[in-house]
Amino acid sequence: MLQIRVKPGIEDRIRGFFPWIYRPEIASYSRKPKKGELVVVRDFGGKFLGYGYINPDVSIAVRILSFDKKEPITPSLIKKRILEAYNYRKRLYINSNAFRLVHSEGDLLPGLIVDVYGEYAVVEFTTYGMTRFRDVVLEALVEILKPKGIYEKANLTAQKVEGIDAREGVVYGEVPEEVVIWEHDLKYLINIPEGQKTGFFLDQRNSRRFVRSLVEPGDRCLDVFCHTGGFALNMKKMGAERVVAVDLSELALEVGKRNEELNGLSGIEWVQANAFDYLRELDTKGEKFDVVVIDPPSFAKNKHAVPNALRGYKELCVRGLKVTKSGGYLAVFSCSFHITEQHLLEVLTEASYDVRRQVRVVAKTFQDKDHPWILQMPNTLYLKGVWVEVV
Numbered sequence: 001m002l003q004i005r006v007k008p009g010i011e012d013r014i015r016g017f018f019p020w021i022y023r024p025e026i027a028s029y030s031r032k033p034k035k036g037e038l039v040v041v042r043d044f045g046g047k048f049l050g051y052g053y054i055n056p057d058v059s060i061a062v063r064i065l066s067f068d069k070k071e072p073i074t075p076s077l078i079k080k081r082i083l084e085a086y087n088y089r090k091r092l093y094i095n096s097n098a099f100r101l102v103h104s105e106g107d108l109l110p111g112l113i114v115d116v117y118g119e120y121a122v123v124e125f126t127t128y129g130m131t132r133f134r135d136v137v138l139e140a141l142v143e144i145l146k147p148k149g150i151y152e153k154a155n156l157t158a159q160k161v162e163g164i165d166a167r168e169g170v171v172y173g174e175v176p177e178e179v180v181i182w183e184h185d186l187k188y189l190i191n192i193p194e195g196q197k198t199g200f201f202l203d204q205r206n207s208r209r210f211v212r213s214l215v216e217p218g219d220r221c222l223d224v225f226c227h228t229g230g231f232a233l234n235m236k237k238m239g240a241e242r243v244v245a246v247d248l249s250e251l252a253l254e255v256g257k258r259n260e261e262l263n264g265l266s267g268i269e270w271v272q273a274n275a276f277d278y279l280r281e282l283d284t285k286g287e288k289f290d291v292v293v294i295d296p297p298s299f300a301k302n303k304h305a306v307p308n309a310l311r312g313y314k315e316l317c318v319r320g321l322k323v324t325k326s327g328g329y330l331a332v333f334s335c336s337f338h339i340t341e342q343h344l345l346e347v348l349t350e351a352s353y354d355v356r357r358q359v360r361v362v363a364k365t366f367q368d369k370d371h372p373w374i375l376q377m378p379n380t381l382y383l384k385g386v387w388v389e390v391v
């Protein structure tokens, strides 16, 4: 098997369970590496550090799957990890039939995402190295979940970066275009082939639940970047009188409207607009809301994009604060690792100075627990939300 040695000083981080090795951190190779092959990682002196796979064409060249010398990467290790991920989810008592079964590094399976929607599973490979285990992964999913069907979703960004061959479609059994799942007491339509991510933002489950504690019957609520109405439906369910849901995607809004019907709700105002422009418009009209949720897409895919992203966040916070009434609540989310909780708090503080409103933090929420984060790997904590009361 290919062996690599890392440069002096890198070993401490790996012994601390950080599973990535960047290309410039590799001191030597036992031979020329091939894309996707397995590798034994050693420190500069030759001591064992872990087993991983390598892609010499990308910046994160090695991802480690095992830090245990007695546990090399084999098909049975991959199956064991998937089973462990499943058993972990069983203990979480997620009040839904949809959950993330495998969350990449969070489940010691870098490059693999598996989401379960009732009797169906959606699988996504985000690294070249993980695609070598495609068959083993599918076999394990069939054994553990006994699904009616499995759909493979092509992750276009990862394909471009990692050079994976694009595969999209049903890879086992049959998968209908739309699946209905339930979460707490609401149902959601999931369009697996056309929907964003694997079809739904499962990671916001706990925040969709939390918003209910802030909404009172008769309230006016605003769900900005609403997708298929996750927050809007929960607001309406709590008896909000007016709910405005804004998104740029026509498909997401269409599914949102059907979700509303599916749940016997009515009256949500679905608005197709650019959220930045729409918030400005609401402010110009002097509109005020009791509860405002702003859940934008990732504005910072890498650290170079952070300054621009922060300008975007500042604008959203200023607009959000302006349309929240006194005594009302505003939530702002970041789903990028690069925009940290500290960044969110800073832009919120700056925005509050600009609009001259005092804000009181009422809660912080994170990606739900089926999207585990590894303490030693900060990159696995990507979704953060800050909820404030605008005094």
Ligand SMILES: C[S@@+](CC[C@H](N)C(=O)[O-])C[C@H]1O[C@@H](n2cnc3c(N)ncnc32)[C@H](O)[C@@H]1O
Binding pocket: 196, 200, 201, 204, 208, 225, 226, 227, 228, 229, 230, 231, 246, 247, 248, 249, 252, 273, 274, 275, 276, 295, 296, 297, 298, 335
């Ligand atoms: C993180 S998702 C929101 C998830 C949603 N809150 C939920 O719980 O399902 C971000 C959404 O922003 C939408 N979007 C992206 N850019 C936008 C823009 N400039 N204006 C409005 N919506 C936008 C996307 O279509 C996507 O639905």
